[in-house]
Amino acid sequence: MSLPPASQSYSSVKAILGGTFNPPHKGHIGAALKAADEIGINRVHLMPCKLAPHKSVGVSERHRVKMIELCAENNDRLIPELIELTLPSPSYTVKTLRALKEKSDDTICFFIGADSLYNLDKWYEWEHLLDYCHLVVMRRDDEKFSPPPAIQAWLDCHVANDKHAIHTKPAGHVVLTNTPLYRVSSTEIRDVLAGAPCDEKAGKPNSSNAESSKLWLEESVLDYINEHQLYKC
Ligand code: ATP
Numbered sequence: 001m002s003l004p005p006a007s008q009s010y011s012s013v014k015a016i017l018g019g020t021f022n023p024p025h026k027g028h029i030g031a032a033l034k035a036a037d038e039i040g041i042n043r044v045h046l047m048p049c050k051l052a053p054h055k056s057v058g059v060s061e062r063h064r065v066k067m068i069e070l071c072a073e074n075n076d077r078l079i080p081e082l083i084e085l086t087l088p089s090p091s092y093t094v095k096t097l098r099a100l101k102e103k104s105d106d107t108i109c110f111f112i113g114a115d116s117l118y119n120l121d122k123w124y125e126w127e128h129l130l131d132y133c134h135l136v137v138m139r140r141d142d143e144k145f146s147p148p149p150a151i152q153a154w155l156d157c158h159v160a161n162d163k164h165a166i167h168t169k170p171a172g173h174v175v176l177t178n179t180p181l182y183r184v185s186s187t188e189i190r191d192v193l194a195g196a197p198c199d200e201k202a203g204k205p206n207s208s209n210a211e212s213s214k215l216w217l218e219e220s221v222l223d224y225i226n227e228h229q230l231y232k233c
Pocket residue numbers: 017018019020021022027028031111112113114115116138139140181182183184185186187188
């Protein structure tokens with residue numbers, strides 16, 4: 001599809017993946033970059049949220065930021081976006097989007113995994129999200145998107161059939177992407193790093209699972225985790 005003439009086009013498009021990134025892993029990065037490719041965007045901003053103290057799982061904000069910076073140092077398509085850490089806690093995406101819009105006119109594409117989409121109606125002021133951004137959904141655990149009925153009804157009104165529609169309007173579309181499945185989560189990685197049993201039958205850590213889980217981390221992130229002894233019980 002051809003893009004609109006310059007007179008009709010909106011200022012630049014900023015892709016943002018928000019998350020806890022505790023720790024950031026190749027599932028975040030791989031899915032986000034594939035989704036960016038699909039909608040014709042080069043760079044993705046990684047935006048860590050503020051965590052309530054009881055959810056920080058022993059890892060400070062400073063460490064989460066550093067791990068994101070290490071990912072960005074390794075890949076010039078990734079950029080840290082730290083605005084949410086300057087806003088009041090806890091983080092609410094709609095408030096963050098408003099703060100971003102106050103700073104710049106960029107069109108925002110906010111990336112979420114399918115698991116987040118399925119819970120979207122629990123998010124603060126979720127009906128207003130599309131006033132400020134396009135939502136770009138990455139597949140998470142299933143080949144197909146299977147949202148609950150309330151979310152499906154909302155999607156029916158907002159899904160864009162043309163993935164490049166985000167370039168022709170400043171906000172309001174939902175794009176369901178065809179990203180490959182990256183079967184990993186930060187929770188799994190934290191469990192492995194803490195030495196929790198991965199092989200329930202054996203009841204002890206399974207070293208091959210543990211090693212393969214670590215492969216989901218950028219090498220520099222794994223080195224950083226080891227150096228600072230993060231996620232140890
Ligand atoms: P946790 O296991 O701690 O809940 P997580 O791995 O789900 O963490 P988050 O930082 O909470 O990671 O996720 C940020 C966003 O990235 C969410 O929208 C989530 O759905 C998405 N995401 C995380 N992991 C993947 C993945 N493997 N594939 C696609 N999207 C992902």
